[in-house]
Every structure is written in structure tokens, then in C-alpha cells.
Amino acid sequence: MDTILDIKGLRKTFGSVVALDKVDVHVTRANIHFIVGENGAGKSTMMKVISGVYPHGSYEGQVFYNGQECKFQNIRESEKAGIVIIHQELALSPYLSIYENLFLGNERKKGWLIDWDQTYIDAREVLAKVGITEDLATPVNKLSVAKQQLIEIAKALSKNAKVLILDEPTSSLNEEDSANLLELLKNLKKEGVTIIMISHKLNEVMSIADEITIIRDGETIEYINLHEKQIDVNYIVKGMVGRELTSMYPSRTPNIGQTMLKLSNYTVKHPIFADRTIINNAQMEVKAGEIVGLAGLVGSGRTELMLSIFGRSLSPDVVGDVEFDGKKVDFRSAKEAIANGMIYVSEDRKDLGLVLIQTIKNNASYSSLPLLSNKFGVVDDAEEFRQADAMRVAMRIKTPHLDQIVGNLSGGNQQKVVLARCLMAKPKLLIIDEPTRGIDVGAKNEIYKIMNDFVAQGNAIIMISSELPEVLGMTDRVYVMDKGRIKGEMATKDASQEAIMKLAVA
Structure with missing residues (x-):
């Protein structure tokens, strides 16, 4: 050799x-x-x-x-x-x-x-x-x-x-x-x-x-x-x-409830070029207790659709109706969306999901500071530490202490910190973009369990993923997008990789 x-x-x-x-x-x-x-x-x-x-x-x-x-x-x-x-x-x-x-x-x-x-x-x-x-x-x-x-x-x-x-x-x-x-x-x-x-x-x-x-x-x-x-x-x-993962995708018995999110005739114009349409007449429904997948090729408009829902983070030029948690809404900022129970996890955790030079504790609490503060806006440090530490334990974040700088953590542990930040804000709808990109199989399995636990509590998840086995293994229903349009919807039990790709490139 x-x-x-x-x-x-x-x-x-x-x-x-x-x-x-x-x-x-x-x-x-x-x-x-x-x-x-x-x-x-x-x-x-x-x-x-x-x-x-x-x-x-x-x-x-x-x-x-x-x-x-x-x-x-x-x-x-x-x-x-x-x-x-x-x-x-x-x-x-x-x-x-x-x-x-x-x-x-x-x-x-x-x-x-x-x-x-x-x-x-x-x-x-x-x-x-x-x-x-x-x-x-x-x-x-x-x-x-x-x-x-x-x-x-x-x-x-x-x-x-x-x-x-x-x-x-x-x-x-x-x-x-x-x-x-x-x-x-x-x-x-x-x-x-x-x-x-x-x-x-x-x-x-x-x-x-x-x-x-x-x-x-x-x-x-x-x-x-x-x-x-x-x-x-x-x-x-x-x-x-160091152990066998008997199932990559943990089993879950869905307990589907009332409609959590509904989009009707939802259209988004380009923020600079008024003659360009980014999202065209989207119709979508997400119910409590389910994980809904959003599939499609890179550039199909999946992330753009979710960012526009999340407080018009993509473009202010939006028409159509959004119903969330039983009432019509028109969130004008990410802060407003979070305050009302909707939160988004970016696919780019390092640039958009975390402050890499800050500690685990600080990153975990950024989205929930209003819930941790008194009427004068002063953060309760003890409660911040308690909740962040509870998240550390629940998500099995590998770290010697909460003062560890996030930039020094592995990719899987950084993704868990992002999820901790989002869940500490107590959302009802979690929009998660490419949840396991660059993460090993063990960490993936743990994140899937966190997602299942979240919807089991009566919440809902919209999951964008380019990994079709992940879409088929984790979701209850799948919407497929292409060129800014929702091309179709199918129950996951009836779906296949071939059926999804056929819609994505049709």
C-alpha cells in the first residue's frame, strides 16, 4: 500500500x-x-x-x-x-x-x-x-x-x-x-x-x-x-x-387539528422590478399537528414564499389573504410575526441564524427577549439562564457551559442552538428551511425528534428541504413548487421521489 x-x-x-x-x-x-x-x-x-x-x-x-x-x-x-x-x-x-x-x-x-x-x-x-x-x-x-x-x-x-x-x-x-x-x-x-x-x-x-x-x-x-x-x-x-439508528425518521402518529395557516391568491412582486412576480397566486393550507413539506428545485421560490409570509421579509409588495391561527393577518415585520407566534429558521444558520461571536445563552434568547423582560424592558438574567439551560438539556447541545461561543460549536450543535432560539419564543408555527443541511446522521435524528415533539403539542411546521428522502420521511403532506408557483399538493403516504420531481420540473 x-x-x-x-x-x-x-x-x-x-x-x-x-x-x-x-x-x-x-x-x-x-x-x-x-x-x-x-x-x-x-x-x-x-x-x-x-x-x-x-x-x-x-x-x-x-x-x-x-x-x-x-x-x-x-x-x-x-x-x-x-x-x-x-x-x-x-x-x-x-x-x-x-x-x-x-x-x-x-x-x-x-x-x-x-x-x-x-x-x-x-x-x-x-x-x-x-x-x-x-x-x-x-x-x-x-x-x-x-x-x-x-x-x-x-x-x-x-x-x-x-x-x-x-x-x-x-x-x-x-x-x-x-x-x-x-x-x-x-x-x-x-x-x-x-x-x-x-x-x-x-x-x-x-x-x-x-x-x-x-x-x-x-x-x-x-x-x-x-x-x-x-x-x-x-x-x-x-x-x-456508537449505536444503531433503527429508523432514520422517527415514527409519529399525527393528531391533526384546526387550520393554522391559510394562503389565498397569494402573490409577491419583486421588491425592485415591479413587472416581475416572485410568487404567483399561491394557495396553501397548514393544520395544527402536522408537518408540511415544501419541495422543488433550487430557485423554485420555496424560500421566497416563506420569507414573504414571515413579516414580508422578502418584499413589501404583497397581495392576497393570509389567515393565521383563526384570523386574517398582515404581518409587516419579522418582529410582528414572532410576537404573534410565527418564526422562521434560515437555511444559512451562520450568517442569518446566529451571532457567532456571542454565547449559547445569548443566541438562544434573542427571539424571546420580550418574554424574558419586565415592563421596563429589563431582562431577567436568572430566567434567561434557566430557559436557555433547559433548552440545552432538551436538545442535547454538546457544550461544557452556556457561555461557550457559538462559533466554536459543530454544525449540528449550532443548528440546535438556532432551534432553541426559535422554540424559546414559544411559536405556534415553525418555518424551517433545510433543517439538516451539513449535519451528521445522529444529529439529524435528534432534530427530527425535536420537530415531532413540537407538532405533538398542537403546533405546526412547514419544512423546506432539497433532500427528498427527508421530505418523504418527515412530512404529512407535500406542496411542490416551480418558478414561483405551487404546482401541486399530495399526501406523503401517496407520494414518491419520482412524483415530486415530475411536478417540480413540469
């Missing part, structure tokens, strides 16, 4: 918190090696050690690359050696062009000046390898997330990457774009590039992996060579969570 990367006895701590302990990983040259584990298992921390984000001396253990011990002090040193990492949050400058982004920090120069002619020539060559055919002068913010992901890979190739590390590269992509990216990675492997990848999508792990390392609670649980040992998804799940 030709080992290109060998990690031995890796240990990394942050104060009293042990992120990695006794981690051993062996990566074979020109293979696709997946690192799998629950959120908080230490996967991203390990990648940052390998790539020099955490410099040599800040951890215990050894990292060997091509037989030589690595002592990288920064990411530039690892890139110079041929190890390039692509983080989950893409590091592109949105207003620069494709070719400017491609060599940002790695400019083609003639003396002290940038050689733009050579930059353009080199950009065209490397972008052809990843299938980018757009005008190279196009600003990156005009491209889809899938195209931006390809540009990040092209950046890595332009640095002559021998080992390419990808952290959740498909978490924001639809199924077609994910499949195209995985095919690209297989082609790079054929060209001799070693791929190390973190992913929570176990089906894609099984489709292209040569090797898997399972990590749990900061320790290596098992190394698996898929050319020598045949396993299934359930085997990986058991290794990740």
Missing part, C-alpha cells in the same frame, strides 16, 4: 475541551478517502491540523506526508507542499471576476506587476479541467454555488495540489450538481490526485469511496478499505454514533 499521508496519535485541545485524541489516519495515494463522523467528532479540526491552519506545536502527535514529518506553520506552507484544503464556506471574493479569484494570493507576475495575459491563459487552461465555460470576466457572485465550488477546486489545481481536502463540498448543492462534482473527483483521482473528503451524505460516500475512516468523539474508531471489506450505510452509522 502506497501511503501518501499518515497521521499518528493526533491530539488537539482547546482549553479543557479535547477535540482530538488518539487519532490515526492512513491515506493511500490516488485514492478517495472519506472522513466520517458526527458533528463535533473532530473531522474539521483534523483537516485544519493537516493543512497547517493549526500550526505544528499547537497539537500532539505526528503528520507524515510522503514519508516526511510535516511541521507546517501556516496554510501557505502546506499548499507549497501540495496539500490544499477547500473549506465548507467558500473563500471567494464575490465582486472579483472568475480569473481574478482563481489566482488570488497566487498571482501570475512579471516582475512586480501582475501578468494579466498569462493569468488569463492559465485560467482558461485550469478551468477547462473542471468544466467551467463561462466568460472569465464574470463576477463570481453571478454564478451558482455549484460553479463557485468548481472554481475553488480549480484554484486548488492551479496550486499543483497532490492532496485535495474538501469539507462538505456538496452540502449546498442539489442532486444533479452533487453528482457532477463527484464525477469530477473521480476523474481527478485517475489523474493521480489524492482526495480526502468530509461528508455527511453517506450514499455519496458509498458511491465513490476507496477508503473510509470513522471518527467518534475525537478518536479513530475504524479504518475501512472498501476494496477489501464490503459494508453498508448502516455499518457506517453504527460506527459514527
